[in-house]
Amino acid sequence: MSLLQVSNLIKTYSDGTEALRGATFSVDRGEFVAIMGPSGSGKSTLLHIIGLLDKQTSGEYLFEEKKIADFKEEELAMFRNKKMGFVFQMFNLLPKATVLENVKLPLLYSHLPESKWEDLAKEAVASVGLSHRINNLTWELSGGEKQKVAIARALINKPEIIFADEPTGNLDSKSGQAVMDIFQKLNKEKGHTIILITHETYTAEHAKRVLSIKDGVIESDKPITNRRLASSFFK
Numbered sequence: 001m002s003l004l005q006v007s008n009l010i011k012t013y014s015d016g017t018e019a020l021r022g023a024t025f026s027v028d029r030g031e032f033v034a035i036m037g038p039s040g041s042g043k044s045t046l047l048h049i050i051g052l053l054d055k056q057t058s059g060e061y062l063f064e065e066k067k068i069a070d071f072k073e074e075e076l077a078m079f080r081n082k083k084m085g086f087v088f089q090m091f092n093l094l095p096k097a098t099v100l101e102n103v104k105l106p107l108l109y110s111h112l113p114e115s116k117w118e119d120l121a122k123e124a125v126a127s128v129g130l131s132h133r134i135n136n137l138t139w140e141l142s143g144g145e146k147q148k149v150a151i152a153r154a155l156i157n158k159p160e161i162i163f164a165d166e167p168t169g170n171l172d173s174k175s176g177q178a179v180m181d182i183f184q185k186l187n188k189e190k191g192h193t194i195i196l197i198t199h200e201t202y203t204a205e206h207a208k209r210v211l212s213i214k215d216g217v218i219e220s221d222k223p224i225t226n227r228r229l230a231s232s233f234f235k
Contacts (some may be wrong), residue, residue, distance in 0.1 A: 041215065
């Protein structure tokens with residue numbers, strides 16, 4: 001069973017720009033998929049739609065076989081918080097809050113009792129190797145550490161899928177490889193489904209499958225035969 005399916009997605013903005021022109025694909029549970037394309041290709045628009053941050057103009061989107069168009073706004077917000085985790089290029093952290101406090105944030109909108117929040121947050125922080133920085137303010141961290149905090153925050157609700165939008169875009173090569181190593185381990189060892197948005201072939205090759213998009217059209221959908229393993233960078 002596919003985790004998500006999109007069929008003939010079209011997104012047209014009010015100025016007439018066609019950001020998506022008939023995108024059709026599916027993603028199974030446990031896949032690691034890269035969506036690759038140049039700036040303006042439609043990849044971020046596609047991410048916003050499948051991440052429930054925006055709506056298509058036409059076409060169908062199913063998540064866990066549920067038709068997303070049938071959801072009300074409040075239901076979408078709850079569904080997104082429970083089922084999806086997000087990692088962005090700019091980290092989107094609160095600079096004057098600690099690592100632990102930042103990771104806890106999505107739990108504010110959950111139904112979990114507050115008594116469980118700290119243990120869940122500590123578990124998520126440990127999973128990205130940052131337990132030693134748990135009480136630091138995030139402005140004190142390096143770029144690579146900030147992205148690890150963002151990944152831990154994305155994991156806190158144990159989502160069905162993680163969306164990573166240019167997660168290495170603001171990092172040096174070593175920090176970028178460390179982040180990709182975490183994603184590969186989350187996929188291989190924990191079974192997390194991951195969709196990675198990138199404009200770089202090198203980064204896309206860390207996934208297992210790549211969708212290439214240009215001018216709003218998916219031009220190819222191929223498995224990656226010579227996959228890059230981020231862990232080899234540190235050997």
